[in-house]
Amino acid sequence: MNILIGVSAVICVFALVATILIGIKPNDNNYEKTTKKRLTRLTWIYIITFVPAFIFVFYYFSKL
Numbered sequence: 001m002n003i004l005i006g007v008s009a010v011i012c013v014f015a016l017v018a019t020i021l022i023g024i025k026p027n028d029n030n031y032e033k034t035t036k037k038r039l040t041r042l043t044w045i046y047i048i049t050f051v052p053a054f055i056f057v058f059y060y061f062s063k064l
Contacts, residue, residue: 005057016046
């Protein structure tokens with residue numbers, strides 16, 4: 001079970017880094033016009049998903 005949680009965390013961190021890198025250097029020429037709006041939206045999505053996930057993981061391991 002611990003291995004699955006670790007692998008999931010690594011995949012999530014990799015996805016976060018890849019998303020940020022794509023946001024910084026996109027292939028679309030018109031992307032610069034809406035970059036701030038899109039990065040803000042992605043940041044909020046990560047905050048809303050990662051913060052509760054980390055809280056629940058730490059809570060789960062503290063109860064073991």
